[in-house]
Structures are given as structure tokens and as C-alpha cells.
Amino acid sequence: MDAQPNPNPNRPDLNQDQPDQDQSDRTAPLTGREFQRTPGTEQWRVLGDGAAAFFTGPPGSPNHALGAALARDILTDAAEGGHRAPDLDLRGHGLRVGLPWRPPGFTPEQVALAAAVTARATPLGLRADPSALQDLQLTFDAVDTDSVMAFWHEVTGHRRDEEDLRDPHRLLSPIWFQPMDEPRPLRNRLHLDLLATVEEVARTLEVIPELGAATTDAGPYGALVTDAEGNEADLLWREEGQDRWLADGLDLSDWRQVFDAQAWYPCDDTGTIVRFVTAVAELADTAAQPLRVAVRPGWVVVSTGKDGWENTDLAPLAAAVQATARGLGLRAASERARFLQLGIDAADVEGLRRFWCATLRYEPDPREHVTDIIDPRGIGMPLFFQEIDGGDQPRRAQRNRIHVDLFLPDDEVEARVAVAVAAGGRVLRDRAPFWWTIADPEGNEIDLSTSIGREEAWGD
Template sequence: MTSVWYDAPSHAAGAALATNPANADLDIRSTGVRVSVDDLAEVSAHARELGLTENPEGLQTLDVEIQATDPTAVGTFWDVALGGLQDPLRRGPAFAVRKLEEPRPLRNRIHVDVVRPEAEVIRARAGREPSGAFGVMLADVEGNEADLVPGDPLPGTTDWLALFSAMVFYPNATPQFVTTVAELADAADLPLLIDVRREGVLLDSGKDRWEGDDGADPRFVALAQQIEAAAKELGLRADPAPLRFVQFGIDAMDVPAVRAFWTRLLGYEEDPRMFLTDIRDPRGLNPVLFFQQLEEARQQRNRIRFELAVPEELLAQRIATAVSAGGRVLSENPYLVADPEGNEVLLGTRKTCPST
């Protein structure tokens, strides 16, 4: 598929593209819409009619590579834990497992949080006893760790689950439903991630954005209830099985320096809450990163690294940004860059990053 991002002033403005063509993937946001489709000509013409502005900054993707001496065993673990190395609804991030020639036995400085519906977590555990500080950690045969967390029902709703984000998926949803949801989100003045697929529509609050000062934010619950009522009117029934939330933690000796590197490289914004180190994609298209204090340096290279694909015209600028933010270029074509403490990102375009 070919992708394009259009800046737009509201959810409803982006949702106007939902009927043209029917087989496109749309990621509708309060500030624009990303369209992925085999042939962009029809979409581009419609976007011009609507006055939407193309912006290449909205096209980056952040995916993950796990290097393994036994890619089959490691890949099987992650496929089960995630419910698919590639999200079945084509939401990021995508995971790839590739051959590692020499073992790296030390613990990674990058680890993965996966939140899924409780029934899917029970199936993924398959009788294995989780461990770790919160009793949710599973590891593959080479020591790569996933905190596999079961989600909970969102209080005050019947269809939504709290998976760090509040989420719901309605199979076979119509363009009429997409338009209604977009208008409801605009009226509530709440940003909502509206991902339109041929399989249905997935709605997502974004991490923690459904929360208030004391539990669920009544404003978000009211919006969720309105959406449920609209779905019921159209005969739609929620299916929780495809839902998943993925984020990445980076252990660091100098958290401010490492956090600043990734914030600048990715064009992310910092979570304003003082007690968190999260950084997030302002467009809600790529995963959240958070940072944890490391007590003792680990010099070994991680078995996990990121793959950042950007439009070709932005590649040189991103490499310069990485270096100015304290990174080092380790190799070229494609560019392998290390952050100030050696965590790696393969930086290229869709033609040069292996997993894209």
C-alpha cells in the first residue's frame, strides 16, 4: 500500500475521506488523516476537493527488530504474545525477527509492554507462569521480555476495554458510523484515534487519555456511551479479540539525555505529567516510549532495536537531528544510529528499512 498524511482541522474533516475508496485504511485524528491504499489517485483528488493539505511529516513508522540465534522459537513466542507479529488490523508497530550470529546473554535495555483482552492473555500464556515485579512478565527462550498485561472493562461502558488506552473494535462498521463517531468526538472536544479498516473500525483514546483525576474521565465515558448507542442503532457488535496496546520501555543511566534524543529524533512530545517519563507521537500513529532508571550500565548491544522509516526527502534531516541530539552514526545504507547509551535505531525509508 501507498500512504499519505493530510492535515485536517477536525475528525469530521478527515472522516470525509472514509467513503472514497472503500478499500483504503484510514487513521483519522483530530489534526488529520493518514490514508493507505493501493492507488492514491482517487483519494488525492477527493482530498483536494475537501481542501486537505498533504504533509510528509505524518508518514513515519516506528517498528521493531528482534535479533535471535533461534529466530523460529523467538518468533513463535512473540507471534503468540502479540497476537501476530504484524497487527491483523495493520496498526503499528510491526515486529520482525532476524538471525543473530553470536549470542548476547545480558538483559536488554529495551523491553516491551503488551496489553490485550484478558481472554487473549490467558490463551497467550498457555499455562506458563508469569513473573516479574508485577506478576505479568514472560520471556522468550533467549531472554527477551514482554510484560503481557490483561486489560479491564472501561467503567461506565459495555463495549470498551481499558488497555492503557480505552479501545473498542466494531467489525463491519459503515462509513455512516465513522462519520457519526467523528462528529461526536468533535462535539465532545476530545481527541480520538479512529482507525478505519475493511474489517471494521477500531476506536482508541490514546494512552491514559480516558482517565480523569479519579478514575475514568466522565467526559470520555459520556463520549464512549454515545458511540455505543450509535453502534447499537446500526446493529454493530463489539469484538474485543483484535485489540492490543504496545509500548516500549528504555532503561537508561542518564534518563533525561536518552529521553531527549528519542523525543527529538521521533518528533514526539513529552507527557506533561511530572511523575511519568512517557513520550508520545502527537498524531497517535506510533508507539509510546517511556524511560526507567538503570542502576548499572550494560555495555552489551541489545537484541532488540527500532526501525524508523521516514519519507525519502526527510531522511537527511532526521540523521542530522539524531547526531545533534547526541546520537552516533554506526553505519550507512541503511543508516544505523545509536542513542547516547548505545540503543540502536535503523533509520531509512520504506525502500531501505528491511521490515517495511
């Protein structure tokens, strides 16, 4: 059984499009299509979790300050207008702005906010790049969805909704669960790595036996945990101090090393957030080093990207960020640090890397002996590849219980399908205009999806 991903999986999709509803009533919630067709939202796209826009500066060296200036204007406007600020993800090459989707649809206030953000970006020298937008989620097929969801709720720390798990901070990818008709008992070729603080991993390992799951000791660095249907996660770290970022002569005690070194700061004061984000951007640009800054309601999270802490030039920058935070009265909540990545077992590692780089628009990690592929936008989770015995035909023939969903702009999705096929993929299911299931050269699946038009198709 295969069901397509959608923002509201409680209602089935129909494979037909419907005319737009009357948009004259601006007080009514808007569908995704109506949102995109409203004047002022031309540079925005509706994806899996809501609407988003990506504003980028001139190419070249990292320029966090441009995105920080737009973030300042957005946060200030939100505070003065008394409305909720959007999600902000600052990178050295731009700023992603997200408006989360909530039932029953987008509000006129969100439309006005989207238009105002675009108007703020242009005078700053930022241009919108809709082609840079995508949302990645994971889907688990399960016989007993309640049991499997309960396990992954504990492992990820995501909030549990009716049919999916979502990171309450919208930093890590959501996981959607759908029923399958028959068990697939052999080991998946996909698994998750989850890194958290030593204390959080210890807490998780304590509750795993209560969930009908198994734990395999993988040595001092972590443990392999398996849910009742065989889906796996590697939990790291295990021993005291493994999650600390240590550098001679520097105080980095606010940071936690979870592959992606992170510093979490709770804050509800807009002025303090603006000053902190502006200062972090200036520090990063002065050091000519990339940092990632996420602003969510009540939180600012600064991070390095996977293995960024290995760059010795980043340690002094991280220490300066910490000193700035403390100078503004911010105190870290280190226990929040988490990191998620997806591992794929492959008989032909390089062949699968090429497929997934093309399909996700990722880039190969340039380090020797590292099989990772990474999102150049710094938004999506990394993927890595592990070699398996190509002769294990039963395992290679079984359909995985885990697959990837990629939500794309409606004006990008068909072109991405063509790219995936050109990279060696096969179209298994064509459910145009909403989604296409593509198998990579070894049978691992990805759904390339768009949300536009679904709400109209779900109607009467």
C-alpha cells in the same frame, strides 16, 4: 551480524542505485520509486509497509469531521469501483491513508486510487503533509529465530510470516527477526509491554511454558514473560475486571481498557461504516475531545489513545459512540483489544527522552512523574523510560537484542539522521542511501531507513 530492515528481507540490498525501469507498461507492478514518480502520487510516500499520505486540516481545535468527509468519499469510491479500500486512520487533526505493499509491487489500480484520494482531499480543505509520515517497527536479533518468533507470535497475536510478525489489522508495529552470530546473554535495556483482555492474557500465559520460556509473577496486575534468549514482555492485565472501563451511570461494556481504551466493531457494509465514522466524528467534535478511528477491511476500531480513559470528559463520549454503534446494528468484539508499547531502561532518563523525541518526532507526555513520549500524529507506539543503575557497566556495554527501525520518506531520511546526531546520537553504520544505524547516548540503536531504490538495487 547486522542486517538492514527492508520490505522484503528475503532479498539482500546492494549499496548502489540503479536506473528506473521503463514505466511505459502500466499493467506491470510498480516499484516504490516508480509509484512515487507517477503523476498524481506527488503527495504520497513509500515507507516500510506500503505507500501512505497524511491529509490535515487547519490548525486549532480537533476537527474530526474534515477527515471523516474524506474517509466517506474514499470508502464510497472503493465500493462503487469494486476495489479494496485503503487503510484509514482518522484523527482530530487529519486522516492517514495507507496502501499496503504486496509482492510483486504496486498495481496501476493503487496508483489511480492514490491520485483520486488526493483529488478528493483538496476541495474539502485538506492539505497533504508528507513530512508527517513514518513507519515504526521493531527488530529482534536471535540465535534461534524460529524459537524466538514462536514465542512472540503467541505473545503479540501477530500473523507469522517467513521472517517477521505482522499485526493482521495493521494497527500495532510489526516485528522483524534477524539472525545474530553469538548470544548476548545479559538482560536487554529494551522490553515490551503488551496489554490485552484478561481472557487473552490468561490464554497466553497457559501456552508460555510450552515454548521454553519463563514466567515471573509480577503481582495482581501482570506477569513478566521471557523468551528462551532473554527478551522480555510485561503482560497486563491479570484479574477479572481489570480491563473494563467503568464510569458511574454509563454503559461502556463495548470498551476494553488496555491503556488505550478500545471498542472493536466488525462490519463489512460500506454504508454502515460511513454512517458510523461520520457520527463518531460529529460526536467527538461536539464534545471537543480527541478520538481515534481506524478503518480496516471488515473492522472499525475506536480508541482514546494511551490513558485517554483517565479524562473524565471522554467517558460520556465513549458511551455515546457505543450507543451509536448499537443503533446501527454493530456488535462489539471486545476480545480483539490490544496495546503495545516499548520500554527503555536509562541511566539518564531525561537525556534519552530528548534524543528519542527528536529522532522520532515525538513529544513528551506532559503529566508529572510520567516518562512517556508520544506520537503527536497518534500513529506510532508510545515509548517510556525506566531508571537503572548507571554503574551496571556490563549490561550497559552489551548490545541490545532489540532495536527500533524507523522507515521515513526518501526526501526526509537524511535530515532526520542529522537531527538524531544533533540530539546526541552517533552514526554506527552508514549504508546510504538505504539506512543509517544510530546509537542513542547510552548505546540503544535505531535504524533510520528508506525503501525507495531498494527494489532497483535488488534487480539483476
